[in-house]
Amino acid sequence: MSVLAAGEPSLSVRALRKRFGQRVALRDVDFEARPGEMLAVIGPNGAGKTTLLSIVAGVQGASGGTVSRQASEVGWVPQQPAVYSKLSVAENLRLFARLEKVGDVDGAVQRMLAQTGLRDRADDLLQELSAGNRQRVNIAVGLLSDPPVVVLDEPSTALDPTQRARLWSFISTIAARGSAIVFSTHIVEEAQRYADRVLVLDAGRRRFFGAPAELAASQPGCRDFESAFVSFLAQAQR
């Protein structure tokens, strides 16, 4: 992991724009993430969450703006598990460790198996694992090179509540070791519960960037964070 000066963000995104033909997906989006911080990107469908995260991860290029990190410095965890179902857990980890040119491949694989709690399933094929365990392997692949920034696109989608709780516990331990975590989610309660800051996107625009409590406070009278978020969006769209 690279060494940063005190107070320097792990990730800095400036004036990011993305255009698909005539359609504008992102309009001058700015944000940054500090080491060890968990940043949630939330917004309605089509807000540009996945587009933003995939540009930060280097999966697609931006039409304008800057991202402070190279793709190789960002751990990428796509929404759908991007691992091979006919390879075992260990084989998947070993393959991606080699492709990422990790120095100690076996050490990295063992570390990830330990962190994901899948050591006893190391030789099982991915197709034999539950959705939750597959997602854990998917995240583990994103963490193999011990990146300073980890980007996760809706990591808890399709998981049951127990699996979600285990997943967020796992992600929190990664953040605790100093990686900046940027994740998108449809479940705004997760943003409130796990994120230090939230970035609210709507129609490709940044509507809010701050602590969840600030967002809730901006909508007095709302009984919970989700209703505050809905109210905020309605207000922003007027």
Place this chain on the structure above:
Amino acid sequence: MRWLLGKDLRILARSRLLVGILVVYPVAIALLIGLAISRSPAKPKVAIVNLTPAGQSVELAGRTLSVQQYASELFSQVDAVKEPTRAAAAAQVASGKVLAAVVIPRDVVAKISSGISQAQVEVIYNGDALQQSVAKAGIGSALAEANLALSKQIRDVAVRDIDVLLKGGELGILSAPQSLIGLSHIPGALRGIAARQSSPADRRRLDQIAAFAAFAATNLGISKDVLRTVSQPIAVKQKLLHGRRTPLDSFAVVVAVAISLMFVCVLLASGGLALEREEHALGRLTRGSGRRPALLSRTALIAEKVTLAATCAFVLSAAMLCAIGAFVALDWSRLPLWLLALAAGALSFAALGVAIGALAREVRAASLLAFLLSLPLALLALVPSGAVAGGLYAVISVISFAFPYKAALQALDAAVNGSTPGIAISVAHVLVLALCFAALARLSLRRAE
């Protein structure tokens, strides 16, 4: 790239059904096509009813021609089933046991002998349009062969008789005089008699007759050639313009191997690339900008898939060619050329495969697309010029030129059989196509994201 290659080989090894299908299906199709091309069509099964009395023959200018010989000639052209009556033959046709029936009528001898009216045989067909077409072609060809043989017999009789008329001898016809003098001897004899005549008018008259006899003898001699020409107006003299003649079975081997090579390559390459997208791994593998990818450049990914597919297909098709070579006479001294042609073909088919794989979002769609493209390409490459209208053939030629099957087939044919165009031109063509399709795949991969 080698790690990804190892991953793909491991996945392939764990997909035994897929590997089995990939090997068995193209080999089966290739062998079927090879057999269909190399084996001449079987003789049509035809019922033949000969209603002429046994032993009856045609008397032509004092010579005897056997009707049985004509029937035998006809039998040799078809898989003949003898039937006693027309009704029995028609029943065989109706039941589908035979393709058609040929009825030689009772009066055929009388008609041929008359020299005035044409003899006719009756052909009975049944079945759908395709069966009728096959039957008509088969029977028509058989009857033409039999007629030609009969015509030759009649011509030989006529030529022999003309020789007797010219040179003298026994004509063998009951009403003919014994020891014919021969037309060519008449002028000399007449001039001798004329010299002994005292009357100038008689000498002049005999000289005129001798001149006419000489003229008649000359023209009767020419008539033998005329008869030969009429009986077979056009004789075929075969000459191949370029290269060596490729035996049909050797060409069938080349077609079969090229088809296997294409199927395995295109399916593996397209499926391999589509699998990366189906597993959602494509974005993870190729993310990063241009020269600084996080894991792998798109070009390296395409190169890996091409290498995997081309290597597997090369090994399979080379083994197939060598195995067939144990049964079909092939020139083993050209083995290095076989391998060169196979390698070049494998590269171009794999490049086509990755172009297909880059377009498809999942393995099943890629496989379907690969089949939909490969089958017509193989068929179009085998359409001979002149078999279809000129404009259509031009379109087929353009398509065949733009896709690698025909070029690979020509390269392999040149390598195995020494046919033209030469292997250098064909391999160059194949490699250019490989580069074009790889570039297309690279472009499609970028656009697809």
